[in-house]
Amino acid sequence: MWRLHLLSLGIATSSPAQCRWQTERLNDLTAFPHYDNGTRPYMYEGQAVNVSVQLYIAAIQEVDQKGQQLALEGYFRWRWIDPRLAHTDNCGPLTLQLPAESVWMPDIYIDNSVSEWYGAGSLWLSPEGEAYRSVRFSHRLRCPMEFHLLPFDRQRCFVMIASYSSSIADINTGEFADGAAILPEGYGGTTEWKLEKLESEVTTEWFGAGEYRQGFRYVWVYLTLERRPNALIVFVFFTCLAFALVSWVGLFINPTAAPARVAIGVIPVLIMLNLESSVTSQLPPLNYMTWLTSFLFTIKLFSMTVVFEYGLVSWLMMIEGQRVRKFEAMKQMAIALKRDTEELQGHTAEEMVEWDEDDDEEVNLQVAQETEESHAPAEKLQAQRSKSTVSLASRRKAVVLSKGPEQIQEVWDMFDKDGSGCFDQHEIQLGFRKLGQYLSMDQVKRMFFRLGVDSATLDGEAFQRMLLDLNLYLPGTPFTLSYWERPPSLQVDIAFRYIYILALAVVTITWLALAGS
Ligand SMILES: *[C@@H]1O[C@H](CO)[C@@H](O)[C@H](O)[C@H]1NC(C)=O
Numbered sequence: 028m029w030r031l032h033l034l035s036l037g038i039a040t041s042s043p044a045q046c047r048w049q050t051e052r053l054n055d056l057t058a059f060p061h062y063d064n065g066t067r068p069y070m071y072e073g074q075a076v077n078v079s080v081q082l083y084i085a086a087i088q089e090v091d092q093k094g095q096q097l098a099l100e101g102y103f104r105w106r107w108i109d110p111r112l113a114h115t116d117n118c119g120p121l122t123l124q125l126p127a128e129s130v131w132m133p134d135i136y137i138d139n140s141v142s143e144w145y146g147a148g149s150l151w152l153s154p155e156g157e158a159y160r161s162v163r164f165s166h167r168l169r170c171p172m173e174f175h176l177l178p179f180d181r182q183r184c185f186v187m188i189a190s191y192s193s194s195i196a197d198i199n200t201g202e203f204a205d206g207a208a209i210l211p212e213g214y215g216g217t218t219e220w221k222l223e224k225l226e227s228e229v230t231t232e233w234f235g236a237g238e239y240r241q242g243f244r245y246v247w248v249y250l251t252l253e254r255r256p257n258a259l260i261v262f263v264f265f266t267c268l269a270f271a272l273v274s275w276v277g278l279f280i281n282p283t284a285a286p287a288r289v290a291i292g293v294i295p296v297l298i299m300l301n302l303e304s305s306v307t308s309q310l311p312p313l314n315y316m317t318w319l320t321s322f323l324f325t326i327k328l329f330s331m332t333v334v335f336e337y338g339l340v341s342w343l344m345m346i347e348g349q350r351v352r353k354f355e356a357m358k359q360m361a362i363a364l365k366r367d368t369e370e371l372q373g374h375t376a377e378e379m380v381e382w383d384e385d386d387d388e389e390v391n392l393q394v395a396q397e398t399e400e401s402h403a404p405a406e407k408l409q410a411q412r413s414k415s416t417v418s419l420a421s422r423r424k425a426v427v428l429s430k431g432p433e434q435i436q437e438v439w440d441m442f443d444k445d446g447s448g449c450f451d452q453h454e455i456q457l458g459f460r461k462l463g464q465y466l467s468m469d470q471v472k473r474m475f476f477r478l479g480v481d482s483a484t485l486d487g488e489a490f491q492r493m494l495l496d497l498n499l500y501l502p503g504t505p506f507t508l509s510y511w512e513r514p515p516s517l518q519v520d521i522a523f524r525y526i527y528i529l530a531l532a533v534v535t536i537t538w539l540a541l542a543g544s
């Protein structure tokens with residue numbers, strides 16, 4: 028039962044025959060009469076056994092951000108001295124390879140391992156009794172990650188190596204002379220993560236109290252991983268920025284082209300949602316925003332405001348359309364009133380004088396007319412007819428001058444904001460604005476000039492003259508309009524173009540500055 032399969036690895040300096048004898052002797056562990064694989068070395072000497080460990084990290088298999096795990100593969104190495112297995116007889120230095128199960132081994136394990144796999148391994152024994160164990164391993168390790176700075180984040184993962192059951196009184200875990208972890212020459216990490224630093228330290232943690240207080244030795248290996256941010260920067264950050272600019276370009280599309288405006292407003296938002304979910308799908312559920320996701324979120328909101336802005340612009344355009352319709356109605360009313368006035372102008376001068384005498388007499392005239400009518404002498408019929416015309420014309424004039432019908436009253440009030448009864452240039456400009464007619468100040472001044480008004484205000488009479496002859500006095504399309512003279516929908520559109528691009532620049536610069544700090 029104590030047969031061992033032993034392999035000679037060392038170089039025998041003595042004759043092969045001598046050494047074969049040596050190997051055969053070691054094939055049977057009974058050759059070590061005092062050896063017991065159930066007890067540790069130095070136990071009876073009352074000393075702890077020094078076990079040094081080392082990870083040869085062949086490769087980082089995976090940095091699993093979602094699971095917050097790090098997968099490593101390589102070789103796990105332990106070294107300790109078991110003086111009971113020294114065999115420096117007469118065969119010179121001879122390193123033996125033993126099946127590991129038959130000898131005592133420290134119960135070294137990795138504390139933050141989530142899953143592990145150990146492959147082929149060997150145990151070599153030097154003539155001095157130094158045991159060297161090397162096992163191929165693959166470990167998935169717990170690695171709490173922090174993504175605030177994504178994609179400029181840096182993760183510090185660790186490997187925590189210790190003896191499972193033995194305190195420092197029995198097993199003293201330490202690191203190899205060349206460190207607790209080594210890498211193949213030139214190994215830099217994965218395609219996504221750069222292995223920036225590999226450090227190690229040995230600590231002693233104390234557990235329990237009083238006489239049960241025991242210290243445990245831990246060997247820590249720290250892997251500092253730095254993300255290679257290019258993929259996220261180019262594919263997510265700049266794509267997002269480019270689509271934010273596409274949204275901006277949408278503000279230059281004619282607002283009457285509703286399908287185009289809506290499409291160019293909504294599509295970038297959808298693309299950003301897509302980008303955002305592609306980033307978050309790689310991350311564990313987080314209760315905070317990372318650099319990249321907060322940027323995506325902010326830019327997404329920006330792009331959304333373009334849709335809201337278009338809603339506002341179309342609402343303003345609808346109102347402007349209503350105003351233009353009102354203007355058309357007013358123009359038609361003015362034409363009708365003008366026809367009436369022109370009829371009046373065809374009458375005799377005395378009639379005109381009579382009208383001018385007192386408009387309020389209209390009713391009296393009517394009363395008089397009716398009274399006269401009741402007597403109805405034939406010779407007075409002509410005069411009566413004339414008076415009846417006077418009455419009609421007078422009524423028409425009253426209509427014009429006293430802002431008679433409601434519409435005129437409405438127009439009057441629309442222009443005369445301060446209720447002064449006269450209209451300054453500003454009031455005229457503003458009044459026409461409310462009717463969907465956008466005039467420049469120059470045009471208003473020219474209109475005053477055409478009306479023969481020298482002062483800066485129109486009186487009621489000139490105002491009515493203008494209203495009745497809009498075609499004559501109202502200037503055509505202005506050559507240039509200042510920002511404040513433009514239609515409100517255009518004002519919103521123009522203002523938003525500047526606000527949007529400025530805010531986008533501010534956000535981008537802020538985020539880049541945050542990344543740099
Ligand atoms: C273990 O190492 C310590 C310090 O390096 C040393 O003092 C001690 O003698 C070693 N123990 C054994 C059993 O070799």
Ligand SMILES: *[C@@H]1O[C@H](CO)[C@@H](O)[C@H](O)[C@H]1NC(C)=O
Pocket residue numbers: 028029064065128129130131
């Ligand atoms: C000691 O060695 C024997 C034989 O190789 C093996 O069956 C046994 O499990 C070992 N005991 C320990 C504690 O390793």
